[in-house]
Amino acid sequence: MEMDDSSSPAADFVDYLGPDTSATVFTMIHHPADLARASAVSRSWRQFVIDNHFTKLQCLRACPEVSTFTAVDVTTSRRTTLQDQDQHSAAQSNTTAENLHRVYSHLAHGLLSPYNPRDCILHCIGASSTDNFPEETVENTLEPVDQLDTSRPSYWSSGGQRDPDAAECLIYRLQADLCLIHEIKVQPFKAFFQHGDPIYSPKSIRVQMGYPRSPLRPEALVSDENEGQLIHDTNYVWTYTSPEFPMLQENVLQSFTLPRPVLCIGGVVKVELLGRVQKQAIDGLYYICISHVQIAGKALSRDLGVVPRGDGLVLNYYLDPRTCGVPRIESSRVDGRSRWQGLASRIWHSGTARGIGGLNQTLLSRLFGGPLRLVVVADESEGEEDEDDLP
Known part of the structure; x- marks a missing residue:
């Protein structure tokens, strides 16, 4: 008997749920660390987070003033921009979206982390x-x-x-x-x-x-x-x-x-x-x-x-090239699983508390219940990726 590929443990649930339902789920992730963990599940999840600007959404939700920015620049030093480097490197064709994700992730962490005034x-x-x-x-x-x-x-x-x-x-x-x-x-x-x-x-x-x-x-x-x-x-x-x-x-x-x-x-x-x-x-x-x-x-x-530029305002991120990768999730297998379960629990409770009715419980069960693969993305300077299976 043939089985539907979507029921396979290796199925990509973003594709299975579709972009609208997946976007609804991701918008309920309010903490930058949770969004980083979600984007580390697979390459497709990470790309989905980047393409839909969820890190910028977190910043806008925290502080509407973020909408003041008309552009974002990422620089490796006070003088050299990654945009300048891109002119000499075809391998960074996706730099703009990656940069936006990186910058707003950094900003969201600053806005949403606890602090003593x-x-x-x-x-x-x-x-x-x-x-x-x-x-x-x-x-x-x-x-x-x-x-x-x-x-x-x-x-x-x-x-x-x-x-x-x-x-x-x-x-x-x-x-x-x-x-x-x-x-x-x-x-x-x-x-x-x-x-x-x-x-x-x-x-x-x-x-x-x-x-x-x-x-x-x-x-x-x-x-x-x-x-x-x-x-x-x-x-x-x-x-x-x-x-x-x-x-x-x-x-x-x-x-x-x-x-x-x-x-x-x-x-x-x-x-x-x-x-x-x-x-x-x-x-x-x-x-x-x-x-x-x-x-x-x-x-x-x-x-x-x-930096003011024309009639707008540019958000600059002065980036050390040695730390330009996606933040790592450094934990043991048990700790990694408990963090993921915590993220899933927060999404379930958030949906229930907000009374969101359009989320199919069966789909969410499959989204968070099956075996998942965690892709730990290394720094770009290292140029390597490691993969571990969650138990």
Whole structure:
């Protein structure tokens, strides 16, 4: 009696299920490590993941700001691109799709891996105004205390305004071109050297994130000799604007959590200080004074960078040629099987929890129940592949 080839243990289940059902299954894989394991099952599964851009989908799901990128470049150094190398190597005809997969896999890992939030500020770019420079420079907001010693307060002060609705802003450069930000912390300054210890807080704050239209030169940043000139919005493209957060007139570090973690593309954050509540008795003008600012989150790998090009923004991946292969799954046979079973279990539970009704249980049983082959793809520099059978 003849048997259907599709029931064979060696059947390719992506072909058996068809592209639509297979795509539905793969879109339920939310963790980059799980997607890497799935793509290691066979060459056809890996190619299916690459062709359908599932790693980019993971990034978009985590941070919609990823859609800002209009192109991706992979470079083996700061000067030589893989695209340049491709002109001399016909063997890399599939480089574009492979590069996209590699870059977005790296980005997804950075976006979705757990982390402990830390202050991401690296430099001060400038402030919209400063009352007394450099004594009240915006660089003072990087100090975690509002008093350096008994006689030296540490704070930034705006210029005075008669209009209580006049806004100010502070602009910062972060530690990397790509930072995942989820919280802003601001502490208003209490002028303990003035009568009544007034607190010069803004009424509310708002943040914008984006990238400079041209590279920031070190001499343009705030220093003891330079107050900072790159304040105007024409110098930047803002890719995210937060809601307004009301601020208390209290001398404490106040935290403002964003509605969701935001990918700051370009490493520039503008903290807008909206409205004024405190007049200075000596001149009757409204001021805003801030003692400390933190932008809490995670700086992503410096292997990733952004470069404006024309009207768009290019995501650059500076890749070491020795590590340009697909990540390995290094485990024993038992550990490999348990990880695969964990992936299958997460997909089953995800489908049930989401109420997805179009997935045939018999097909999924065959997809995850039969003997599978794990292809471990080595680094391209090694040029070899090893195959192991899962028990």
